[in-house]
Amino acid sequence: MTLEFALVVQAFVAAAVDAAGTVPVASVVGDFVEFLSPSNLAGVLVDGLAKAAVFALIAVGLTLIFGLMGVLNFAHGSFTIVGAYVAGLAMVLVASSGDGIVTRIALFFVAVVVAFAAVAALGGAIETKLIRPLYDRPPLYQILLTFGLTLVIDEVVRMVVDFYGLQPRSAWQEALGTRPDWFRENHEFLGLTFEGMDLFEIFLGVVVIGAVWLFLTRTRYGLFIRAGSEDAEMAEALGVDVRRVFTVVFGIGAGLTGVAGALLMWDPGWGASVTVGAEALLPAFVVVIVGGLGTFKGTVVAALVVGLADATMTWWFQNVLVTMSWLPEVVVFAILVGVLIVKPRGLYGVQEVGGH
């Protein structure tokens, strides 16, 4: 845990140094005091946790898949948008304007289940039909294949969306419109103000990541997955049908990002749109690599690091260093580069990863 702290501190120092060049020192101190005020810190914290929740939801599937079968799934971003559209479609079809917040949230969870199931089925089919023949080849081919699938899936989604005229604007407003009003409003707790959507994202992130963690640690199938990730051959020799576990994990991993997609559909910062695929994929890659490919714990920690750093930088560059408001976008990749320089295998990475 010390290292990521060091990194965050490093980022702060860098920011401070940058700031010193452009703004008078006294004002920086003032800004820093402002930043440290409880309301600000809490706001940044919640913002960061919400971002972390989204990153973690997308990245966890990626890391599960890599941990078990050593496949870096480039199509993960495309799975996310399939989830976003499927959930959006479900919401648009079922929700009516009169529904209250409770009904809407309940319906949303139905949509989450639908998105999970649909994307998991897609993932499972892709694993058995397309990726399985490639396990004997160098890992590059699996990367290439999933990269190609991204083009195909994105374009199919575009065709469907075009054909049904779903998307007049860049983000699908109708789907976004099924979001309860409470989510777009600010709410006060204990004298601090939070946006509803942030809280919901944190809630869903905790629930889903917690559920995955319980599945992995408390169920028999989860045990097989963890055993297979460490030594697939040994697990096979103990009677675990590792090939089937591969399919299941690919399905679950894809399904989880489908859930993330459902959440993104309601987040105006993302929205249901084809371009979200690449936008979601990149931070997810960063999170997975920073955490150490294939480690669940590393991924969750890295999501927190990246999410919080992103939120912190966003605050600084939006409130103080307005001339460099673009810098937060760099932070994500700067963390990637920084961690890889210090720890070439990521925060929790081990020497050898991959199941076979």
Next chain:
Amino acid sequence: MPDDDDAKPTESGSSSEAVATDGGETPPAERAPSTTSHGLLGGTLANLLGGDSAFARYARSSTAHAVVLAVLAVYPFVHAFFTNPATFNVVPVLSGAPEYWAETFVAVLPRVETMVAIFYFGLFAASFDFISGYTGYLSFGHAAFYGVGAYGVILVANGKIPLLGSQTPFMVTILVMAIAAAVLAVLLGLVSFRLSGVYFAMITLGFSQILYVLFASWDFVGENPRDGVAVLSHPEGFEIGVPFVDALNLQIGQLQGDSVLYGLDMAKLGFDFLGFIDVTVDLGGTEVSYYMVGLVAVLGYAAMQRIIHSPFGRVMIAIRENEERARAIGYDVYKVKLAAFAMSAFFGAIAGGLFAGFRRSVSPENSLYFLVAGDALLAAVIGGFGTLAGPIFGRLFHISIEEFLSKSGSGGGLLPWLERTLGEGTMTTETVGGVTVGEGVDTFLNGHAELYVGLVFVLFVLYVPNGLLGTIRVRMGGTVAGQTAARIKRWANGAAPTGSKSTGSADAEGDDD
């Protein structure tokens, strides 16, 4: 052996051939070329190509390249010829309306302007293959170098770079930017080459995305950096050729390229009686760009090809094949990788410079974004990873599919062709669910070329893992140029088609395609 191999830049090694010949497997017939079976012209050619002189070897090994270059040299004329209805008025062989045939060729043949894009991006894809395909280190952030070249050209033209005024000759700018990219590659490589595999790919991706965000947001670049930046203070086209020598410089550009009217008037030269060979060549801006951009791309390719075959290039291949052993036999692989990365970045930046010089604008999305490197990867895999020329053909293939399947501007493609060919009646016919044929066609073809490119790509990964050129190589048993050379030699010498294995392979050692 009698020849010395320094006399000519021989592509097929004389010594390897010497070894094979000394190996005693060469049939005696090879020494005495027989002309009987080839006729007079064939006999002369056979004598020229069949021998063991440095020239003959060079000619043999360069045949494949020469053929490709020849096709490229005449392509604008071929394109003009086949897409002109007048052509089919005078060719009675084809039935049907001349317009129909011309339109069909418009739909099928890539436009000349498209070919320009294939040249510069093909060079970029080749530079990506140079590092990724030959050392095995996937440079997923290669777009950074393309972007440095592209942004460099535009920024210099806009007078944003100190010491390089907006009137700096294009050739100088592009060279400076290539060197800058090479330096950048060394800096990034110092860190990145401590990693391997996925981690290397990701850290280079990280670096390039940082550049992407920087250039997409930095207002130094231009007024609206996210949308990109265009040439503002350099109204004339960029010139390719010899700097400061007007006569040897030609402007390139989509709209403002030089046009060349070249008339060969024999009478003026005092050869009245040769009037029948008077020709007039009229090249528009696009055609001039085609030749000039093509020239730089071909030179860049040739240079990389040369490096691949040098002792240095062989070490790159050794690293790809088995880095541990390469180190164990005494190579400082870290340095070799750094140098190779720098060279690759150098050519990548030249490609980016050509791109910006031709388009006269650049945006973060089309130069620095990671999917630009993804496109290079696509081209490399389709064309053949680790074949250098393959990625160029891969890009041609990719863009041809894309053009054929999308309704773009003045060009052809399947959609307009179908619309014209099927006619209004068919297009408005309703099919299942009240959807007309036209709507159906539109849904599947209009602007969805990426789908088909993706499908083709997936099929390549699954079933043609060596790519186009790689597969041909496997079929031929060696590099295309090398095998072509071997076949010519066998033909010239009238040897049996099966030939002597050792000779063929020795020739094959020489060359990539």
Next chain:
Amino acid sequence: MSADDAGEATSGGDATASDVAESVDAPLLEMEDVHAYYGESHVLEGVSLRVDRGETVALIGRNGVGKTTTLRAALQLTPPREGAVRLRGEDVTGEPTHELAHRGVGWIPEDRRMFEELTVAENIGVAVKDANRVDEKLESALKTFPELREHRNRKAGDLSGGQQQMVAIARGLVGENDLLLVDEPSEGLAPQIVQTVADALERVSDEASLLLVEQNFPLAMDLADRFYLVDNGRVVESGSTEGVTADDERIRRYLA
């Protein structure tokens, strides 16, 4: 030995007394003229052997002669290119490995192959085939190896080599296996620990047949009823371990 296992494992000693319906006379494991390769490297050049019910059979020979590969070939982890592997008379060549595991073949591999991030209990749990009996099986394993009890919730990677070997054997035991393929159980262990492992194997051999690869010659002779001496991918000697010592000329030639 835990009572509940007795019914499923071929109960001790005498194989011919078995009441199992399937091919009574067929040996438990039979390998016939098995050829196996790693890539192009021809490692097994026609290995034939059999293990009967209740037996402990040792494979001995120098490093690199193909003993481990013989076990891997039996498990189909390195599928034979030629020859046949039969389990209770039934040809299982080319079957997936997990299928063999479900037919009662266990593997206690070289280097122990712990799931290092998993706890001892989880390591053992993976090997239990009946999901409803995980706790019960774990309990019986801990009874057999009491020294593991206090470590049951520790990560297996943090255990000592000897303890890991116990876990590996326990994994073989809880799988209700009739046959255990045991690879170099004493390797890398101090002599006192070797004795403990030997005792454990002795206990296990009451419940299952063992095919044992062991470099420690006296240990191998001690545990096994019969032996096969392997050299260059072939069986060169075989027989009862009765009265065989390291001074035996045929043994000396291949071992020392």
Next chain:
Amino acid sequence: MGEELLRTQGLEKHFGGVTAVDDVDYSLSTGETVALIGPNGAGKTTFFNLLTGSLSPSAGTVEFRDDGEWVDVTGFDTHETAQAGIHRSYQVTNIFPTSTVRENVRVAAQAHGSDTHRFWRHADGFEEYHEETTRILDRVGLGDLADRPAQALSHGEKRHLELAIALAGDPDLLLLDEPAAGVSSESVDEVVDLIRDVAQDHAVLLVEHNMDVVMDLADRITVLHRGALIADGEPEAVRADERVREAYLGGYGSDDDPATADSPTEDAGDGDGDAAATDGGVA
């Protein structure tokens, strides 16, 4: 027997708590063919890796006589020890698979010239490497297969190529790690003949399990057991050594083994020095 070529002093290597190589003083002279033997996990491959620099020792030094001068090569990287004249072959065939057999050896020969940085002239234009390659390929009997891709060779032929690559650049010392590994019983004699031939003009240190091969080739046998050097001398004498027999046949039931008595529990890490060495090779 020539002059001293390589010496180690107090060489040690620990992996976690496991001592893979334990205080080894060792010396080897030109003209010698020495076999390094020992049971599994004795630390043989680790010892090799320390000599070539793929591992750096926890303690001790390795010195090598290069052109008559003693050079301390401790901590050298593998490419530096290779340049100094220590070449090795690998237990698991470790070649350049899709390159031709000729190129496999040629690129190794090129490593010992000064032309690697030349990126403009064609690699085949450097006559000296070709001549050396041809000489070596003829010597190992691969001359006729020179233009095949290396991966198309049979396993036995690959073992020959493995040696050919190590021979390129004319090393002073050849370290051969199980040169007969995986070679079918019929072809072992060929490998033995080849090594005997090579040993005429190179100092050779080989790890080998096949005792027929060892007895056939070695002038001297060194025995490692649990990382320590327990015997070193004439083959017959070593073979008769009681400690060696003990090491090979196992100390089961006897607690008098001095090398092990003081290590009551093995560490969780890995008792197998060879395996650990492979893992650590990346570092």
